[in-house]
Amino acid sequence: MFHVKQSSPHILLINPWITDFAAYNFWIRPLGLLYIASLLRENGFQITLIDCLGFQIKTKRYGDGKFFKTKIEKPSLLKSIPKNYSQYGIPEEMLLKRLSNIEEPDLICVSSGMTYWYLGVFKLIEIIRRFFKKASIILGGIYAILCYEHAVKYSGANIVFNGGSELDVLKLISELTNTDIQKLHFNDSAISHKPSAISNDLFPAFDLYPNLDYVCITTSRGCPFHCTYCASPFLTKGFFRRDPLKVVGEIEYWTNRFQVNNIAFYDDALLIEPSTHFIPIMKEVIKRGIYCNFHTPNAIHIREIDEEVADLLFRGGFKTIRLGFESSNKDTQIETGGKVDNQEFRQAIKHLKRAGYSGEEIGVYIMIGLPGQRVGEVEESIAFVKESGAKPMLVEYSPIPHTPLFEKAKKMSQFDLENEPLFHNNSILPCQWDGFTVADFKRLKEELRR
Ligand code: SF4
Numbered sequence: 090m091f092h093v094k095q096s097s098p099h100i101l102l103i104n105p106w107i108t109d110f111a112a113y114n115f116w117i118r119p120l121g122l123l124y125i126a127s128l129l130r131e132n133g134f135q136i137t138l139i140d141c142l143g144f145q146i147k148t149k150r151y152g153d154g155k156f157f158k159t160k161i162e163k164p165s166l167l168k169s170i171p172k173n174y175s176q177y178g179i180p181e182e183m184l185l186k187r188l189s190n191i192e193e194p195d196l197i198c199v200s201s202g203m204t205y206w207y208l209g210v211f212k213l214i215e216i217i218r219r220f221f222k223k224a225s226i227i228l229g230g231i232y233a234i235l236c237y238e239h240a241v242k243y244s245g246a247n248i249v250f251n252g253g254s255e256l257d258v259l260k261l262i263s264e265l266t267n268t269d270i271q272k273l274h275f276n277d278s279a280i281s282h283k284p285s286a287i288s289n290d291l292f293p294a295f296d297l298y299p300n301l302d303y304v305c306i307t308t309s310r311g312c313p314f315h316c317t318y319c320a321s322p323f324l325t326k327g328f329f330r331r332d333p334l335k336v337v338g339e340i341e342y343w344t345n346r347f348q349v350n351n352i353a354f355y356d357d358a359l360l361i362e363p364s365t366h367f368i369p370i371m372k373e374v375i376k377r378g379i380y381c382n383f384h385t386p387n388a389i390h391i392r393e394i395d396e397e398v399a400d401l402l403f404r405g406g407f408k409t410i411r412l413g414f415e416s417s418n419k420d421t422q423i424e425t426g427g428k429v430d431n432q433e434f435r436q437a438i439k440h441l442k443r444a445g446y447s448g449e450e451i452g453v454y455i456m457i458g459l460p461g462q463r464v465g466e467v468e469e470s471i472a473f474v475k476e477s478g479a480k481p482m483l484v485e486y487s488p489i490p491h492t493p494l495f496e497k498a499k500k501m502s503q504f505d506l507e508n509e510p511l512f513h514n515n516s517i518l519p520c521q522w523d524g525f526t527v528a529d530f531k532r533l534k535e536e537l538r539r
Contacts, residue, residue: 098266099135101194101224102126103217105201106141106209107177108161110170110516114154115386116353117142118305121230122200123293124255130294132259134268137191138297141178141213151382151408152303152351164208166509170517176209181216188220195266197221198258199246201230204490204510207244214245225265229258234324235490236510252324255288289335292342303351304343308336308370312357316426317493318459318486321357328358333369340374344381353384353409360393367393371401381406388413388454391429391437399440410446411482412437415456417473418466425459425494431473438477451479457530458486460494460501460520464529471537483534485515 104119119140129136148154156177163174179187197217201210214226228246240249248265250258262268287310295304311325343349360367374381388411394402402410416422417431441451453474457467467483474481488498488506490513495506501520504512512519518527 097133097135098195098268099192100129100262101137101197103199103213104140104142105199105213107206108209109206110172110174112156112177114156116153116303116305116384119200120293120305120307120355123295124288125258126294127291128255128259139187143298144179148302164511166511193221194224196262197224197226199226199228201232204232204236205514207232207510211244218245235320239510287329287331289331292339301347301349303353304349305353305355306339307355309356309358313361314426314428316428318425320489320492323491330366333366336370337373341377341379344379351382353386355387357387360390363393363398368401371405374405383407384409385411392433394437394440396440399444403444403446410450411452411454414453416466417470435477438479448478449480452482453479454484455481456486457483458518458520458525460497463524467533485518487515488513488519
């Protein structure tokens with residue numbers, strides 16, 4: 090928690106708990122909220138940040154680790170699922186203590202993540218409403234955008250932010266706090282006026298965290314592909330990239346000034362057109378002698394991994410490589426967007442291995458439980474990845490509103506995906522059917538563990 094006392098409006102920014110059957114901290118940070126914090130601070134607002142997920146019990150070598158978790162009652166709609174349900178992040182008593190120690194805010198911003206985590210968001214809003222009766226609450230983030238009507242109806246927030254840039258949030262906050270926008274210091278080069286565009290010079294306010302085991306960075310926003318299961322094209326209209334040298338400047342800032350050893354890239358499309366983006370970034374990182382472990386939890390595009398890119402990934406310090414392959418089935422590849430084919434995949438693995446990675450270090454995401462997908466397709470994909478010399482990693486499909494595949498998922502699913510975001514949870518295998526059952530899923534997972 091961080092708080093600078095000044096006479097300008099005081100904005101409380103909170104990242105809520107995760108409520109789910111399982112959660113692991115793969116370098117999770119509320120990047121959007123941290124950009125907003127930075128922009129507000131830049132413009133003279135007082136800010137307090139509380140990240141409910143910034144409470145980790147066990148940190149591994151690269152900064153990832155287990156969240157603290159509190160077992161909670163399972164939502165009645167999910168009672169039939171034979172797994173425990175937990176609230177991940179800061180213990181409730183500790184949160185209450187923090188809230189009781191801060192000055193009454195003028196406005197509160199709450200972020201949100203996956204659609205099916207909304208119970209943690211609602212609980213948080215209920216708690217802060219009890220503490221701070223006067224302040225309006227703005228709810229933003231992924232759930233708020235993807236399930237806007239649901240959030241308006243049930244969240245308890247005064248305003249649900251339906252998407253836009255950080256500058257749009259700043260304008261909204263300025264209006265709501267009756268702060269004369271003319272008196273604000275606008276750094277026009279710091280933030281683009283284009284909707285969903287990305288800041289070049291303004292860094293997210295990671296310095297508000299007491300310990301920085303890792304930071305996250307984004308060099309771009311959006312993705313030029315339109316995979317049918319992915320919300321990226323809906324969440325970000327267009328594809329925006331930062332100046333490569335500014336990106337390196339940010340990496341250097343965190344590594345030099347804060348001794349950060351681990352940086353996770355949050356890009357959806359880090360490697361697209363590498364000659365004008367990724368390659369100059371990594372060449373400069375190497376040239377400046379920046380040492381850091383880099384991670385790509387969001388997966389990188391396989392098609393772009395040629396000899397040079399693979400070499401820069403390895404020499405640049407990328408330790409966690411995740412490839413978005415999804416399926417070796419040609420029909421599925423084409424129907425879902427055509428981002429990669431099997432030949433490109435084999436080539437990429439070859440380049441990565443030549444560069445120095447072992448097969449065990451190359452994690453390949455395989456999507457399971459797509460609407461109508463047969464278990465045999467997944468088995469074939471696992472065998473194909475193994476045979477190519479990499480490590481298959483199963484990712485359960487989560488139906489996401491506003492994606493093309495959501496319509497098919499609604500027809501196939503036994504759950505009411507349209508009206509209940511809890512059923513988007515990939516842990517319940519929302520599109521299970523006779524051709525792909527929960528038992529199939531467990532067996533595949535078990536086999537991969539061996
Ligand atoms: S390539 Fe990746 S980020 Fe882009 S639309 Fe497809 S799944 Fe989404």
